[in-house]
Amino acid sequence: MKTLTNVNVTSFGEAASASRTARQQGSVPAFSGGGSDLLQQLKDGTDNADVIVNLRSVADGRTIQSDGSGFAIGGLVTLTELAEDPSVMTGMSAIAQAAASVGTPQIRNVGTLAGNVTQRPWCWYYRNGFNCFKAGGDECFSLNGENGQHAIFGGGPSFIVHPSDVAPALVAFDAIFQVTGPTGSREVSAEEFFVLPATDPSRENSLNEDELLTGVRIPSVSANTVSTYYKVMDREAWTHAEVGVATVIQRDGNAAQNAKVVLAGVAPIPWRVRAVEDFLAGKQINAAVAREAGEIGIEDALPLSKNAHKLPMTSAAIEAAVLSLAAG
Amino acid sequence: MRDKKKQGNLLDKGNDPAVKYADPKDQILNDKQQSRRDFLEGSGAAVAAGAGISAFGIPSAKAQSANSSATTAINLTVNGTRQMLEVQDRWTLAEVLRDQLDLTGTKIGCNRSECGACTVLMNGQPVYACSQLAVWADGAEIRTVEGLATNGELSPVQRAFVANNGPQCGFCTPGQLMTATALLQTNPSPSSEEVKEALVGNLCRCSNYNAIVEAVVMAGEEGGLA
Numbered sequence: 001m002k003t004l005t006n007v008n009v010t011s012f013g014e015a016a017s018a019s020r021t022a023r024q025q026g027s028v029p030a031f032s033g034g035g036s037d038l039l040q041q042l043k044d045g046t047d048n049a050d051v052i053v054n055l056r057s058v059a060d061g062r063t064i065q066s067d068g069s070g071f072a073i074g075g076l077v078t079l080t081e082l083a084e085d086p087s088v089m090t091g092m093s094a095i096a097q098a099a100a101s102v103g104t105p106q107i108r109n110v111g112t113l114a115g116n117v118t119q120r121p122w123c124w125y126y127r128n129g130f131n132c133f134k135a136g137g138d139e140c141f142s143l144n145g146e147n148g149q150h151a152i153f154g155g156g157p158s159f160i161v162h163p164s165d166v167a168p169a170l171v172a173f174d175a176i177f178q179v180t181g182p183t184g185s186r187e188v189s190a191e192e193f194f195v196l197p198a199t200d201p202s203r204e205n206s207l208n209e210d211e212l213l214t215g216v217r218i219p220s221v222s223a224n225t226v227s228t229y230y231k232v233m234d235r236e237a238w239t240h241a242e243v244g245v246a247t248v249i250q251r252d253g254n255a256a257q258n259a260k261v262v263l264a265g266v267a268p269i270p271w272r273v274r275a276v277e278d279f280l281a282g283k284q285i286n287a288a289v290a291r292e293a294g295e296i297g298i299e300d301a302l303p304l305s306k307n308a309h310k311l312p313m314t315s316a317a318i319e320a321a322v323l324s325l326a327a328g
Numbered sequence: 329m330r331d332k333k334k335q336g337n338l339l340d341k342g343n344d345p346a347v348k349y350a351d352p353k354d355q356i357l358n359d360k361q362q363s364r365r366d367f368l369e370g371s372g373a374a375v376a377a378g379a380g381i382s383a384f385g386i387p388s389a390k391a392q393s394a395n396s397s398a399t400t401a402i403n404l405t406v407n408g409t410r411q412m413l414e415v416q417d418r419w420t421l422a423e424v425l426r427d428q429l430d431l432t433g434t435k436i437g438c439n440r441s442e443c444g445a446c447t448v449l450m451n452g453q454p455v456y457a458c459s460q461l462a463v464w465a466d467g468a469e470i471r472t473v474e475g476l477a478t479n480g481e482l483s484p485v486q487r488a489f490v491a492n493n494g495p496q497c498g499f500c501t502p503g504q505l506m507t508a509t510a511l512l513q514t515n516p517s518p519s520s521e522e523v524k525e526a527l528v529g530n531l532c533r534c535s536n537y538n539a540i541v542e543a544v545v546m547a548g549e550e551g552g553l554a
Contacts, residue, residue, distance in 0.1 A: 001418040001419070003397045003418060004417055004418045006398065006400060008463075032461075032464070035461065035464060036441045036459040037441075039460075039461070040440045040441060043439065044440075052417070054461075054464055056464050080453075103441075104444070104529025105454055105526060105528070106441070106455050106456045109453040109455050110455050110456075110459075110460065
């Protein structure tokens, strides 16, 4: 492994300051929660950090708290903890299911909520050292290349897909993202947190230099809320979503209210399909409604040359996710 | 363990000023080690003056360039024995286990969280040792495949692997054993489905999955705690 210096910190504020100090000294800092992806990037040379700000000794951000209505989930909660927490499994099963679908037990045992949400894209061009938008270059090689796993929504000028399973589930629950930097903390909505390539193709979120995601807040989950995360992969496990569907509804009898449908694996950010959300409003959930929801869900899709298979896949996944929330 | 000496406290070892840092792969040949701190302390004022440490303990670029990489003193409890080690910050846990502690049962396959050969238990949970820096494991309890047998007697899951021809080439076996051991500690009698789910992060290039799953199920049926 390349030369690097590890810096242990005990708080998020100290982490942000350590990152800034390192940067001011001419180093390239990186935060490490679980570290699995970071180390891979360092070994591959796709990340040139030489100061690692180690968050293992940070005491905050490790709990899942509920006040009976809302939730606060620390950014350093592991994916294993998120997947197995009884209050999350009961109240926000889409989040627990999404966390459980990530990688392998070994990855989930160290991987954190914040790391999962802020991981860099897994586009094979970016990960193999191509000087693309994500690496600071000025083109997206997938556009005229191997784009079978790339975006069918929201692409251009970069066509990466956002790699997180957990993020769409958080967006579907209207999560507020908590951010700490060297000069203080702030809260941002999902709309402000995730950044489309049309706005800035070099980044996936609005974290500034030396800022880190410290946790999320779910303001309110009503008692009649039901949710699911339905993930389609090209093998049974240990890979990213071809498409994932996080669906949250408030179930009134068998009618869907306040539906949220957010997709993974098909867009550069967690992708809300508002047309489906609007369609579901007040509808009784049954096979016909679910099928129509799936059809509506791909109306705005724009496939590239080799990823049109994602259209029927997305349609079917939305259908399955919605139907699974039918009462009874 | 091939060389008991290497299990000892590296901090206490005699330092030879002539020995330069080498890559972990070379360390196995170099019994005599030297920490960055020792190097700086022994190299005269000119170098020491350059070793500025910031308020956050970040060594300056000069300090780093005086040697190949920063080092940190850590404590690891490995297979029940507490180890005090001075490790380079860039060394992975797998490298430290293999090259510093001679625990070569832990294999490095893909070296990128994609095969599972390096799986060890960290505070009881399976993790990929190739994808953890050793400094991050400071204070942790680590269990490797060398820690499964008791007084030379194989653990139940090891015996079950033997009985079911669990290993073919054997390279993935230590990792499979560690993940299976963690499973049996929380679920002493898993079904084959539960075993498949738990072992999904351990690839077998020989594709000997059926035998591996059968072995773990048998270890459970035999009341097998590892």
